[in-house]
Amino acid sequence: MQQEEKRLRDGRIVRGETPLNLEMPFETLDSFITPTESFYVRTHFPIPSIDRGAWWLRVEGAVENPFSINYEELLELESVTIPATLECAGNNRNFLEPKVKGVQWKLGAVGTAEWTGVPLSTLLDRADAKANACEVILEGADGGMLDEPKSPPGELRFVRSIPLDKARRDVLLAYKMNDSELPAEHGFPVRAIVPGWYAMASIKWLQRIIVTDRTFFGYFQTIDYAYWKRRGDIAERTPLTELQVKAQIAKPAEGETVPANATIRVHGAAWTCDGEITKVELSTDGGASWKETKLIDKPIPDAWCRWEYQWQTPSQPGKQILIARATDSQGRTQPVERDPDRGTYMINHLLPIEVEVQL
């Protein structure tokens, strides 16, 4: 389960070669927009190689007017550009004790980019969804055999669904990332961006949109990318959806040495879903006391907000525990303890970072 941290591509940590998983070292955070070449990469299958001239996106299912659209036609439609933070649902997994299966992400399976593309509502309007439609299934071109317990036999593609109202309101079909063509590892030619949701919903290499009149129960929202939600005392299998409010410390990093009796800039980023970050607090004494930090970016929905704090380090050497804690406009904040019902996902409990103060 332990993986060596060898830096391979543009300073990103390689968490897996096949499939390719790359992590941004979170201590390198220094801009609101994550440069594309630093952005984390999460894949489940080999990266599809798609010829833009041969690519078609099919819209079908519970619609009056099923149709296909090609890359050129999509680019001719009215586009929008939005900043959105994507976070892998397993970000921070490496901090779980005991260790669990899955890619051992530390802090860097998260990033913010500007995404340019066509609102999914434009295509749904053209397709004319039937009155009883309730979900939209998005299918990527990525697929293969999974060697997991309870996975479907044979090949499967990466497929996931979104409620129709969310799909209409928020989802973008992005063909540009940070004003450049979408790179292959980020879903060329077109990926979905589902703002506010964990990034497994932002289907890459999009090839099919199926409007449906009933709830979808694909592998990646039942067996995988799901958690246990309680109805009273009874656990129910529930697809992962919304990002959980969270602040992360970029610097100082875990294990870093800082000078005693000095003013050190502690900084990081915080994000949430369905609201904005209103407050990030920092504790430099392991949670005994909290100080409010300064928000660097104007808090907006669906994107992170960087924060910073000028920390007057102790005059004596020794270990210090830093903890960041975010609160959002719905008044939600981070839990102190890990909720085991979340399995290996949705990790947003307080994460203490140990640093060493030296004379």
Next chain:
Amino acid sequence: MQQEEKRLRDGRIVRGETPLNLEMPFETLDSFITPTESFYVRTHFPIPSIDRGAWWLRVEGAVENPFSINYEELLELESVTIPATLECAGNNRNFLEPKVKGVQWKLGAVGTAEWTGVPLSTLLDRADAKANACEVILEGADGGMLDEPKSPPGELRFVRSIPLDKARRDVLLAYKMNDSELPAEHGFPVRAIVPGWYAMASIKWLQRIIVTDRTFFGYFQTIDYAYWKRRGDIAERTPLTELQVKAQIAKPAEGETVPANATIRVHGAAWTCDGEITKVELSTDGGASWKETKLIDKPIPDAWCRWEYQWQTPSQPGKQILIARATDSQGRTQPVERDPDRGTYMINHLLPIEVEVQL
């Protein structure tokens, strides 16, 4: 995975001690009603020891009038008695190649009993389900920790749901089995009987009925006791429900020796869901030719029908392959090949039985 077949209790094969799993040796089939002491037992947790005086059944959820009823009160309500066949969803699992995890049932995780109890509709009427109710969740008193991948953390009870219309139409709350008090291992004091469904739905040690206005996603119908159903080429996780049409050969048994040039009685039972058995055919030449057998019992819904055939054995010694094949009133019959989407459940493909003809 292989288990020794030691006969322990009343001739039943012990497939597990904790939890207790007992199988009827199917070659002992010789009556329409399976004697209670021969009936297979499937448990997931320790058998609850329930005091009839302290037992209450709670009806709650999306109802106008939640209430609890005790054992005496339940016995005062109008009762019905129905024969119903229960089959474990993993019956025949031992025949799967390659071997899979799970209790290694051969042919005997099936039986037919007469069940006496109160229609669930009686209690649902008293509770007055709300107009938007759609399912009924049944909770047993049996529970504990599961050591399975993807199981919920902590203790869980055996809980499963049934659509409200099925619950109203067919489900019985049984307190008698074959005209005697329900034994502890069969769910004392009260179990559900869900005719036509695999027996994991017939919740034992029933203690709570929750009417609900949305689909339920408990462990035992999502991670376990579920299969992959295809929507086009996309697999969807789907709870096991209806029995699949099936005929089984009781005698001769696998590996049995039969005399050459003799008339041998081949017999067994067949069952289905939502209909009756209309035909059981037998092949004594490995599937090359089929002969219709005689149905011993009058075919009725929700109970097996025994069948027999007088087989003129070959004059020459050697191996012979017997196969039984059922057809039901909906025209459904058994598949030749195993469908891997069914995982370790719903095993009703044709099962060849090898016997040895000897001079």
